[in-house]
Amino acid sequence: MFTGLVQGMGSVEAVDPRGGETRLRIRALYDLRDIVKGESIAVNGACLTVETFGDRWFTAYASRETMDRTNLGKQRVGSQVNLERALALGDRLGGHLVSGHVDCLAEVQSVNPVGQSRQYRLGFAPDLGPLVVAKGSVALDGISLTVNECGPDWLTVNIIPATQQETTIASWTPGRRVNMEVDILGRYVQRMLGAYVGGAGDSDRNTSEGKLTESFLREHGF
Numbered sequence: 001m002f003t004g005l006v007q008g009m010g011s012v013e014a015v016d017p018r019g020g021e022t023r024l025r026i027r028a029l030y031d032l033r034d035i036v037k038g039e040s041i042a043v044n045g046a047c048l049t050v051e052t053f054g055d056r057w058f059t060a061y062a063s064r065e066t067m068d069r070t071n072l073g074k075q076r077v078g079s080q081v082n083l084e085r086a087l088a089l090g091d092r093l094g095g096h097l098v099s100g101h102v103d104c105l106a107e108v109q110s111v112n113p114v115g116q117s118r119q120y121r122l123g124f125a126p127d128l129g130p131l132v133v134a135k136g137s138v139a140l141d142g143i144s145l146t147v148n149e150c151g152p153d154w155l156t157v158n159i160i161p162a163t164q165q166e167t168t169i170a171s172w173t174p175g176r177r178v179n180m181e182v183d184i185l186g187r188y189v190q191r192m193l194g195a196y197v198g199g200a201g202d203s204d205r206n207t208s209e210g211k212l213t214e215s216f217l218r219e220h221g222f
Helices: 064-069 126-131 161-166 184-194 214-219
Strands: 008-018 021-028 040-043 046-054 057-062 080-085 104-114 117-123 137-140 143-150 154-159 177-182
Touching (some): 008 057, 021 080, 040 057, 126 177, 126 184
Antiparallel strands (some): 021 057, 040 046, 104 177, 117 154, 137 143, 137 177
16 A cells, blocks of 8 residues: 655666566665565556665566556656655555555646646546545545546646655646546445445335435435
């Protein structure tokens, strides 16, 4: 698990394609110490496993599933990526719970200055719309962010100067595709409610055309 608080940026030093899979060598652009073989590091929000390592560098293998679902396939030698080591028990949870399992690629639609901050609007797969809520959390390229506003297939986030300086987000421009992971808590709620709505049996009882009602939620203890 991760928190979405990027610890620093890394630079891609080597890209070794293996069919539909790829081995990446990444050098941290900050003081990255005490790496161990087999540990998890989020690279642009995608959880990868350390294979080999040295002084501030490591290699990790990205499977076909990871390459198909994320923007890691767009990385080239010299590309910069966001890095975060896995959360340790007892650490402060300053962001939100992030699994490192990317849901989709979101596309930057616009970037507008708001004081010293920047407001980004991104479009994403509409099937994820129910899992994105205003003032909720989302991870974009591994960065834990608060959703300002949202619609069925879009959201906006406000990026303060510190985040612009410490992550890759300052380089995002319209058309850029970034890794998006919705709040994992929303995933579990959706799964739980799926047993009552849209499933087999009398799941439509106390609902209106399959939609949740207040009386239905009360009856089932929500």
